[in-house]
Amino acid sequence: MTAEGLTAAPSVARAATPAALCAHCGQIVLSVEPGAPQQFCCSGCASVFEILRAGGLQDFYRHRADAGESGTVANISRGSYDEFDAPEFAALYCKALPGGLLGTELFLENVHCAACVWLVEKVVTALPGISEARLDLSRSTLAVAWDPTQVRAARVAEWLDSVGYPCHPLHGLDRDAVRRREDRALLMRLGVAGAAAGNAMLLAIATYCGAFSGIEPSYLSFFRMGSALVALPSVLWSAQVFYRGAIAAIRTRTPHMDLPISIGIVVGTVSGLVNAFGSSGEVFFDTITMLVFLLLVGRWLQLRTQRRADSAADHLRALAPATARLVEDGATREVPVEAVPKGATVEIRAGEHVPVDGTVLLGTSTIDASLLTGESLPETVRVSDNVHAGTVNLSARLLVRAEKTGQETRLARIVASVAEASERRAPMVILANRLSAYFVAIILVIAAVTVIATWHLGPSLAIERAVALLVVTCPCALGLATPLAVTAALGRAAERGLMVKGGQFLEALAKPGLIVFDKTGTLTEGHLSVVEFEGDPSVRPFVRAAEASSAHPIARALCADLTKEPSLAVESMHETLGGGIEAVVGGKRLVIGSPRFVEAHAETVPAWVTERVLAFGERALSPVLVAVDGDVRAVFGIGDPVRAEASECLAALRAMGHRVAVLSGDQPAVVNAVVKRIGVPFEIVVGGASPEAKLAFIETNVARGPVYMVGDGVNDAAALSRATVGIAVHGGAEASLAAADVFATASGLRPIVELCEGARRTLRVIRGNLARSLVYNLTVGVLAATGHVGPLLAAVLMPVSSIAVVTSSFRARTFEKKR
Amino acid sequence: MTVLYVLVPLALILAASAVAAFLWATKTGQLDDLETPAMRMLHDDDAVTAPKDGKTRVRK
Numbered sequence: 001m002t003a004e005g006l007t008a009a010p011s012v013a014r015a016a017t018p019a020a021l022c023a024h025c026g027q028i029v030l031s032v033e034p035g036a037p038q039q040f041c042c043s044g045c046a047s048v049f050e051i052l053r054a055g056g057l058q059d060f061y062r063h064r065a066d067a068g069e070s071g072t073v074a075n076i077s078r079g080s081y082d083e084f085d086a087p088e089f090a091a092l093y094c095k096a097l098p099g100g101l102l103g104t105e106l107f108l109e110n111v112h113c114a115a116c117v118w119l120v121e122k123v124v125t126a127l128p129g130i131s132e133a134r135l136d137l138s139r140s141t142l143a144v145a146w147d148p149t150q151v152r153a154a155r156v157a158e159w160l161d162s163v164g165y166p167c168h169p170l171h172g173l174d175r176d177a178v179r180r181r182e183d184r185a186l187l188m189r190l191g192v193a194g195a196a197a198g199n200a201m202l203l204a205i206a207t208y209c210g211a212f213s214g215i216e217p218s219y220l221s222f223f224r225m226g227s228a229l230v231a232l233p234s235v236l237w238s239a240q241v242f243y244r245g246a247i248a249a250i251r252t253r254t255p256h257m258d259l260p261i262s263i264g265i266v267v268g269t270v271s272g273l274v275n276a277f278g279s280s281g282e283v284f285f286d287t288i289t290m291l292v293f294l295l296l297v298g299r300w301l302q303l304r305t306q307r308r309a310d311s312a313a314d315h316l317r318a319l320a321p322a323t324a325r326l327v328e329d330g331a332t333r334e335v336p337v338e339a340v341p342k343g344a345t346v347e348i349r350a351g352e353h354v355p356v357d358g359t360v361l362l363g364t365s366t367i368d369a370s371l372l373t374g375e376s377l378p379e380t381v382r383v384s385d386n387v388h389a390g391t392v393n394l395s396a397r398l399l400v401r402a403e404k405t406g407q408e409t410r411l412a413r414i415v416a417s418v419a420e421a422s423e424r425r426a427p428m429v430i431l432a433n434r435l436s437a438y439f440v441a442i443i444l445v446i447a448a449v450t451v452i453a454t455w456h457l458g459p460s461l462a463i464e465r466a467v468a469l470l471v472v473t474c475p476c477a478l479g480l481a482t483p484l485a486v487t488a489a490l491g492r493a494a495e496r497g498l499m500v501k502g503g504q505f506l507e508a509l510a511k512p513g514l515i516v517f518d519k520t521g522t523l524t525e526g527h528l529s530v531v532e533f534e535g536d537p538s539v540r541p542f543v544r545a546a547e548a549s550s551a552h553p554i555a556r557a558l559c560a561d562l563t564k565e566p567s568l569a570v571e572s573m574h575e576t577l578g579g580g581i582e583a584v585v586g587g588k589r590l591v592i593g594s595p596r597f598v599e600a601h602a603e604t605v606p607a608w609v610t611e612r613v614l615a616f617g618e619r620a621l622s623p624v625l626v627a628v629d630g631d632v633r634a635v636f637g638i639g640d641p642v643r644a645e646a647s648e649c650l651a652a653l654r655a656m657g658h659r660v661a662v663l664s665g666d667q668p669a670v671v672n673a674v675v676k677r678i679g680v681p682f683e684i685v686v687g688g689a690s691p692e693a694k695l696a697f698i699e700t701n702v703a704r705g706p707v708y709m710v711g712d713g714v715n716d717a718a719a720l721s722r723a724t725v726g727i728a729v730h731g732g733a734e735a736s737l738a739a740a741d742v743f744a745t746a747s748g749l750r751p752i753v754e755l756c757e758g759a760r761r762t763l764r765v766i767r768g769n770l771a772r773s774l775v776y777n778l779t780v781g782v783l784a785a786t787g788h789v790g791p792l793l794a795a796v797l798m799p800v801s802s803i804a805v806v807t808s809s810f811r812a813r814t815f816e817k818k819r
Numbered sequence: 820m821t822v823l824y825v826l827v828p829l830a831l832i833l834a835a836s837a838v839a840a841f842l843w844a845t846k847t848g849q850l851d852d853l854e855t856p857a858m859r860m861l862h863d864d865d866a867v868t869a870p871k872d873g874k875t876r877v878r879k
Contacts, residue, residue, distance in 0.1 A: 114858040114861065117855055117858045117859055118858075118859075121859070134855075135855055136851075136852045136854075136855055137852070137854045137855040137858065138852060138853075138854045138855070139852070180848075180851060183851075184845050184846060184848070184850075184851070187845050187850060188841075188842050188845050188846070191838060191841045191842065191845065192838055192842070195834055195837065195838045195841075198834075199830075199831065199834050203827070219820065219823065222823070222824070222827075223827075226827060226831070229831075230831065
């Protein structure tokens, strides 16, 4: 919308018209329409207001005020949603519902409050043909069902867009459905375990009271059988989660916390059933059910925080455009990228992503391939040159014949190698699980020793003590130590813009290792800009004027640097692709471009200019010469600038004991220049690496120790998924988001440092939790072996140890609080 | 105190029906989103029909 441009000068507007505020967005109105009932800052706001009024939806403004939401500019993209009507769209993103309806889920931008819920649902259901619209505020998704005979899908999307919620189809609905089923299954187990725990405790309290004040044996055995009955659903159904983990642990011979947990539950249940129906000995059903419940709560909390990172990644991917413009019989139509047939002609406008691998049929432009190859300088393409999916067309419209589409493109092949690479990755064993192997061994040995040592007191007493030992040492606090610490840390990290897809990655990151950086977009800004300027500053306004209308990336970089210069009128301008610009500005003849191009047009090239050009070459900057009336007067050095915080952040990482390396697809000369510029010693510097070479590099280094890969491009994706922990940085390609274990929504290198520090603090919390619970287990283990722990003491001690773990997890300062 | 033989099973049956209700609610997706319905219930407005030909009707 155009409002952004107008809001740039609010102070000017305030002076002119003090009271007029836009009726929709609340911004100051620049051109007040006299006599109109409402004032609008722009036509966008006026049209939104009109849509709402026509739909009888003026209450939006009341709801917005109720929600304490100050008016903000509605962000209308006015994008085309034609691809929603392509038959392929229905096949890819929609599912058929009963009654001939179609249903899909859309990700909406800008959804944040109660007014949004109201507006989105009312506006959408106001369209005839829409049968249902349900917004999920926490996920920003809208589930919508419509009758395709009455309304087009694109109409729904346009309608949403027109009220300020640009929408995107969501990939992977099947996977979403699977996740949702898993979430529900765990929640159901949790509910049953909670009910069982509460009721078992209630029945147990009767027997505890009876133990003090006397109880008739018939009632005692009634209560014991009752608690056995109540505990059964929890033990037989809810606790299956742990049995499955334990069986898998035995089968794969990897230690897992589920094994000692399962031993405790099974032993306690079997002996409890025998004792409850045999009417002698102790029963521990209240402790066992409480244990199952608390452990499931821990698992469920952890799952929820991980889902948050997953859906954040999905949403970022949904924002990436996934449409292609097909040219058929002279007309164009938009279709989903997946639906472009081979041999079709595709139109790619300036600024759009290339959807297919193909050959240029018409047009000349520059292509930014940095996400695909890591190369920072754009390349020029002409008719019959090849272009690849995943690159960005920077300057002019191209017509491309699709030669490889969908799964055959280079991009798709790289993405496919991601899945393969992640399968080869060794599963991570977290600290708690490693400890559990020793734990099981020690507890079983102590139980055996207890039986042997107390056998002379009578076999039933000996077995009784061993059972008590196994039940009370069942590692509730140990099982909760990691999930709770991780849940708290992941929640805080998400507030700081760091999305971590699993707690094990935080644990891994705490260890010093080799941090491998991709160069473009991580160590550097990832886009061209003016790094150096030398010569006569008076030429700068002329350069700005001459370059203003060019779409070439170098011209854009120049203009971005020269915005403060006064603007001059251009009399004539001619652009030579791959060379430069000749222009007449203010009566002066300018030649701006590459040294070869300018030297061919200039009469004299001073020695200092040649010297600068050489110096720039060493620093991997592209020199741009400016000649005025035949004299070379100034030189610009253009390149991808190193991030300001790079040296500081890398030094901080090195201070933590990490080693650092650069692994880039860009020219070795450029990579070396960047490394030199940062000034921090790197262990390894590799340039010109293909995606395959990157993967191989990570593979050889992973064998030697932990490797953390930081990248943003498609070319990094496979390497990211093979590294011990893959970290994608802000603004990267969607493939790298899918492959990474951690991604930062804030740009720059600071999040990486924060992540490593937070990971360290989280591991410290986990270690503290584990130590506390081991001390607890040791103490009660000894008490149980010597016959001092009955069901009542067990029922009191177990929650106490768990509460200690809960408090330490949620009080710990793992990641800084949101400022 | 023989009434316990009636009351305890009764209490357990009540608890079981609560669990059954919870399972049903979870299975039908009522607990998938805990945030939005809380806001939706405040919007007890009249249903709105589409602005066909610029005319709007409000169903009471």
